[in-house]
Amino acid sequence: MSRTSQVVTCKAAICWGLGQPVTVEEIQVDPPKATEVRVKMICSSLCHTDITSIQGFPHMKFPRALGHEGVGVVESVGDQVTTLKEGDVVIPxxxxxxxxxxxxxxxQTNLCLTHPVSLTGLLPDDTSRMSIRGQRLYHVLSCATWSEYTVSDVNYVLKVDPTIDPTHASFISCGFSTGFGAAWKEVKVESGSSVAVLGLGAVGLGAISGAKFMGAAKIIGIDKNEKKREKGEAFGMTHFINPTDSAKSVSELVKEATGGMGVDYSIECTGIPPLLTESLEATKMGTGKTVVVGIPAEPTVPLGIITILLGRTLKGSVFGGLKVRSDLSIIADKCQKKEFPLEELLSHEVPLEDVKKAFEILKEPNCLKIVIKMSH
Structure with missing residues (x-):
């Protein structure tokens, strides 16, 4: 039972199937069940995972309500919810x-066994509160944020300070925090060490920020977009490599920048399959550690096995190893206190009605993060 029983009709971004265009349509959002909250979204944002989501990641269930980054205000709560109330500002x-x-x-891990990552496109009880013309809507993961209203299980919601900048809160809901956590929690960058970050989107800039936070002495940012040099420096990058400036491989260029040894840690943020081996090769033989946070378009990728046999460590990561309550709350506090230059990430804003344009804007070289504004 819920303290409110009203079904809400609102607008949301929908994808009806593989290869289908994104449309903005009226949907119905049911009231929250006992352990759920219904959230009125303030703003959302777009990252590369949203592109893969309309290509069938992480499941093939359609029609799908899109989006996984964002921030909003609790509109109603289920009758067993005690940790949140109407009016609280939250990050799904x-x-x-x-x-x-x-x-x-x-x-050792942020992958909770009680509240696991949802790969089914449904809430924990295997249902959805969202529908369109009587047909059930699936989420990408545990919620859909490109919607004026969404419903989440209370265990998948973080309350934040109401004075937080909504745009910045949206950025830390996934992308930036994933990179930050990769440096902070996954490889646990040591003070005075060297780090290479492949791909300087929001995730990569978060990784640079995390490496700086941990005290890394040399932070090498790698991107073929020269415009990313200035952005990387704003977040703490000490060296920049543009691979298009040389015929040498990324790993060779990193080794040149580190006296031939390679870095202590590398963080792969692109999802480009050949760069997985390159990110490993860029680390020190015997002790190098690589964490992968970029999602490839293909389910399997080639890997240079000799690179691994030479003592390097490869680690996968979900959400940068961050625990929602223990760790993301710390990042949110730093965000609220303006400890990160998150304004550097914002490059474009679009209203929800024009969300389809966001996918085109994402291809522009000066695009970093696109904020999706709700019209209500």
Missing amino acids: TYIGECETCENCVSG
């Missing part, structure tokens, strides 16, 4: 944290 997330399961208490 796609990962939970129970703080008591084997994984949560291990200190």
